[in-house]
Amino acid sequence: NDFDLVIRNAHCATAADVFDADIGIKDGKIAALGQGLPAGREEIDAAGRWVLPGGIDGHCHLDQPMGDNSVMADDFLSGTRSAACGGTTTVLPFACQFKGQSLRDAVDDYHRRADGKAAIDYAFHLIVSDPTPDVLERELPELIREGYTSFKIYMTYDDLKLADREIIDVLAVARDEGAMVMVHAENIDCIAWLTERLLKAGKTAPRYHAEARPMLVEREATHRAISFAELVDVPILIVHVSGREAIEQIQWAQNNGLRIYGETCPQYLFLTADDLGLDDDHHHHGAKCICSPPPRDKGNQQVVWNGLESGVFQVFSSDHAPFRFDGPSGKKAAGPNASFDRIPNGIPGLETRLPLLFTHGVLSGRLDICQFVALTSTNVAKMYGLYPQKGSIAVGADADLTIWDTGLDRVIRNADLHHEVDYTPYEGIPVSAWPAVTFSRGSVVWRDGEYLGRAGRGEFLRCDLPQPARPKVRGDSR
Ligand code: URP
Ligand code: ZN
Ligand code: ZN
Numbered sequence: 001n002d003f004d005l006v007i008r009n010a011h012c013a014t015a016a017d018v019f020d021a022d023i024g025i026k027d028g029k030i031a032a033l034g035q036g037l038p039a040g041r042e043e044i045d046a047a048g049r050w051v052l053p054g055g056i057d058g059h060c061h062l063d064q065p066m067g068d069n070s071v072m073a074d075d076f077l078s079g080t081r082s083a084a085c086g087g088t089t090t091v092l093p094f095a096c097q098f099k100g101q102s103l104r105d106a107v108d109d110y111h112r113r114a115d116g117k118a119a120i121d122y123a124f125h126l127i128v129s130d131p132t133p134d135v136l137e138r139e140l141p142e143l144i145r146e147g148y149t150s151f152k153i154y155m156t157y158d159d160l161k162l163a164d165r166e167i168i169d170v171l172a173v174a175r176d177e178g179a180m181v182m183v184h185a186e187n188i189d190c191i192a193w194l195t196e197r198l199l200k201a202g203k204t205a206p207r208y209h210a211e212a213r214p215m216l217v218e219r220e221a222t223h224r225a226i227s228f229a230e231l232v233d234v235p236i237l238i239v240h241v242s243g244r245e246a247i248e249q250i251q252w253a254q255n256n257g258l259r260i261y262g263e264t265c266p267q268y269l270f271l272t273a274d275d276l277g278l279d280d281d282h283h284h285h286g287a288k289c290i291c292s293p294p295p296r297d298k299g300n301q302q303v304v305w306n307g308l309e310s311g312v313f314q315v316f317s318s319d320h321a322p323f324r325f326d327g328p329s330g331k332k333a334a335g336p337n338a339s340f341d342r343i344p345n346g347i348p349g350l351e352t353r354l355p356l357l358f359t360h361g362v363l364s365g366r367l368d369i370c371q372f373v374a375l376t377s378t379n380v381a382k383m384y385g386l387y388p389q390k391g392s393i394a395v396g397a398d399a400d401l402t403i404w405d406t407g408l409d410r411v412i413r414n415a416d417l418h419h420e421v422d423y424t425p426y427e428g429i430p431v432s433a434w435p436a437v438t439f440s441r442g443s444v445v446w447r448d449g450e451y452l453g454r455a456g457r458g459e460f461l462r463c464d465l466p467q468p469a470r471p472k473v474r475g476d477s478r
């Protein structure tokens with residue numbers, strides 16, 4: 001008979017539609033949607049529960065070598081395992097070029113890291129930190145044509161940041177080749193100046209991380225990045241947007257007809273700068289929540305929610321950057337009481353991204369289910385050239401799917417998660433939704449609390465040129 005698997009009585013949602021169907025799966029793809037499909041070799045009854053496209057995490061860091069003593073706790077096995085257990089079926093981590101390295105070397109290195117390990121499908125963004133003439137004229141165009149069609153650039157961090165002229169040059173390559181550029185927008189000189197003043201005043205605790213990176217630092221860099229994108233006439237995505245001031249810049253650009261996209265992350269909905277102050281016992285627990293840009297305050301959380309609702313943001317990502325709190329390799333790599341500027345930046349979030357947004361976005365009534373699917377899956381697939389293979393429930397698409405339990409009475413506990421990080425910043429936050437089953441190309445990788453994936457089953461994905469990266473056709477409205 002025809003189907004390897006039939007998911008019965010699925011209450012499906014895509015970014016556009018809600019419908020009830022049986023889903024027939026063959027050779028890892030959705031082969032039929034309909035009522036009363038013939039029996040499959042295997043059958044699963046969704047019993048009217050939500051069945052959604054698997055999550056796509058468009059921003060996460062796995063097994064990325066750091067420039068210091070710190071080591072990421074998650075490699076491509078533990079990271080993709082954790083993702084699958086939280087309903088994510090595709091990840092886009094970074095292949096990060098270090099200065100002096102060729103882009104090709106960086107890509108080869110990360111393929112070795114992922115090969116035989118990933119449990120779900122993955123594609124790579126590049127990080128361009130050294131845009132030499134050879135990178136701009138040869139390597140980057142070649143790699144884009146090979147399916148590495150998005151890359152991130154940094155306006156901060158000494159070892160990654162580009163000068164303004166370099167940013168303009170790489171944006172021009174993106175325009176010529178049709179790639180999507182992700183921008184980390186924070187002004188490095190403002191941060192350096194504030195950091196120096198804080199350290200001189202003896203203000204070294206984790207909480208001062210937020211004071212060294214106030215919103216104006218993000219606002220200024222966001223504005224500058226938008227200006228460069230307008231100059232070069234190329235769309236860009238501003239990543240990990242933390243609050244009102246950066247959102248206002250993006251909104252201004254969008255209102256003026258520029259193709260400027262926005263990404264935000266769970267930390268800007270669920271954490272505040274106060275969480276960096278959990279260090280009264282001198283154990284510096286606040287380090288657990290150090291990320292850049294830093295979380296802001298309750299008012300800004302609300303503004304970020306509004307941006308998700310209104311469409312200022314197209315994508316919602318974890319920015320999973322996994323460092324252990326205890327031990328010598330993670331947050332304490334520079335010593336247990338190192339000043340805030342020497343604590344590795346980033347927090348884990350691959351597994352909790354979808355349950356947090358489903359619970360506090362959809363079940364609370366802030367987002368409808370189609371918005372949820374768009375933000376966490378469909379738009380991500382489109383942003384990075386993976387649609388319609390990924391991010392949809394449609395005949396011919398990969399059978400990357402989640403069946404959801406809702407109405408749960410749970411709280412997030414790190415002990416229940418499947419990453420290698422020894423904490424979650426979301427410990428104790430209630431969640432009433434969690435995937436009951438996650439399918440990766442038709443195979444069950446997570447079911448009823450059990451990880452059933454296999455290292456190396458995940459496939460590397462070459463990305464198409466993303467439609468959203470196309471420059472706007474001019475001459476009409478502007
Ligand atoms: O603090 C953060 N966000 N660390 C991860 C790296 C990045 O800039 O996204
Ligand atoms: Zn960043
Ligand atoms: Zn303590």
Ligand code: ZN
Binds near residue numbers: 060321
């Ligand atoms: Zn990141």
